[in-house]
Amino acid sequence: MEEHPHRRYNPLTGDWVLVSPHRAKRPWQGQVEKGSKERRPSYDEGCYLCPGNTRAGGKQNPDYQQTYVFTNDFSALLKDTPQGNYEEGELFKTESEQGICKVICFSPRHDLTIPEMSVESIKGVVDVWQKEYEELGANDFINYVQIFENKGAVMGCSNPHPHGQIWAGRTLPVEPAKEQQKQKEYYDKYKRTLLGDYLRAEVEKKERVVYSNDHFVVLVPYWAVWPFETMIIPCRAVSSIDQLSDEEKLAFADAYRELTIKYDNLFETSFPYSAGLHQAPTDQEKHPEWHMHMHFYPPLLRSATVKKFMVGYEMLATPQRDITAETSAARLRDLSKVHYKG
Ligand code: H2U
Ligand code: ZN
Numbered sequence: 148m149e150e151h152p153h154r155r156y157n158p159l160t161g162d163w164v165l166v167s168p169h170r171a172k173r174p175w176q177g178q179v180e181k182g183s184k185e186r187r188p189s190y191d192e193g194c195y196l197c198p199g200n201t202r203a204g205g206k207q208n209p210d211y212q213q214t215y216v217f218t219n220d221f222s223a224l225l226k227d228t229p230q231g232n233y234e235e236g237e238l239f240k241t242e243s244e245q246g247i248c249k250v251i252c253f254s255p256r257h258d259l260t261i262p263e264m265s266v267e268s269i270k271g272v273v274d275v276w277q278k279e280y281e282e283l284g285a286n287d288f289i290n291y292v293q294i295f296e297n298k299g300a301v302m303g304c305s306n307p308h309p310h311g312q313i314w315a316g317r318t319l320p321v322e323p324a325k326e327q328q329k330q331k332e333y334y335d336k337y338k339r340t341l342l343g344d345y346l347r348a349e350v351e352k353k354e355r356v357v358y359s360n361d362h363f364v365v366l367v368p369y370w371a372v373w374p375f376e377t378m379i380i381p382c383r384a385v386s387s388i389d390q391l392s393d394e395e396k397l398a399f400a401d402a403y404r405e406l407t408i409k410y411d412n413l414f415e416t417s418f419p420y421s422a423g424l425h426q427a428p429t430d431q432e433k434h435p436e437w438h439m440h441m442h443f444y445p446p447l448l449r450s451a452t453v454k455k456f457m458v459g460y461e462m463l464a465t466p467q468r469d470i471t472a473e474t475s476a477a478r479l480r481d482l483s484k485v486h487y488k489g
Contacts, residue, residue: 149471157370158333158341160325164372165460165467171474184415184488187258187307196308198255208252213268214275215252222248224316226288245288246316251275253309260298260309260417262407262486269400272311276424277388277396283315284389284429291319291428294388299419301446301454307417319428326425327437334436340384342438355476358405362398365406367476372466374448374455375413375475377406379441386427386437406443409482416451420444 152167195202198210204220224246233241253272254264276294283292296311297304333341349355349366358365365379379402410418422443427434448455461467
């Protein structure tokens, strides 16, 4: 079956993906060039995230040494938005939305990216995520904290300085809402988390596991849509990042680092992706159904420049992939643990 066109189910969202493994055999005559080993300077006077520099809004960054968090100067969500709804019949609905947007500089070094940082400095990033989740989530008008990283110009990242973002708002956004519903249905039925059971099965099967340490597993999900899509999942069924111990945070940082080194090594390029955490909402309810995790959605397909386009059939009907999740996992697993830049 796995050799023939088939559909795979995503139990976390209820979505489907079309897999066409036979097409992966079709000839490729396009480019396969490798990326560059070019180094950026460790400080760039024109960068709005480097220590001491002035940002677009006129504020000055401190001379930070590790991580630095500031409120986004162009926040998509604002704290003091007046609350209200507007409806005109069934067809026109509007709701106000309140929130807070932040930017996190992962390092003062302009030239580094996560896979080039030490595990201790990445642990510092995980510490910031934990603190921000707790602090932002403590506001009554913040019910969901979305932590994410856009990396690479193809993903719309505006600056190579290593950084991520947080958008925290009143409403549970679309993707986490789907996952919450599916995880709740599963938990109500079995009293175990969906991802806990999924992880146990995957660890036994091994074929989609890319990397694991004492507390986290990196895998290509069975239902992956993007060619090299992965997830980092904690072995313990924690619903949110505030429940992670120091040791677990270090293991999380290690998994994040090992995965992104493999990603960079795949096409010998600084591998672009959008990645982010999904975890329990901060709505003061208990959420035993939630099993926190991190998704990586990278667009590259075949080389440093050839990306997958989500167009045509995928836009109008269902996402589709050629290379199977198992093949992608094997390729990532077999890559060196040493970054290609050395
Ligand atoms: P991205 O690279 O993922 O776009 O994130 C950069 C964010 O930084 C972006 O949301 C913000 C942009 O609004 N920003 C500032 O807050 N201050 C600046 O001086 C420039 C960019
Ligand atoms: Zn910089």
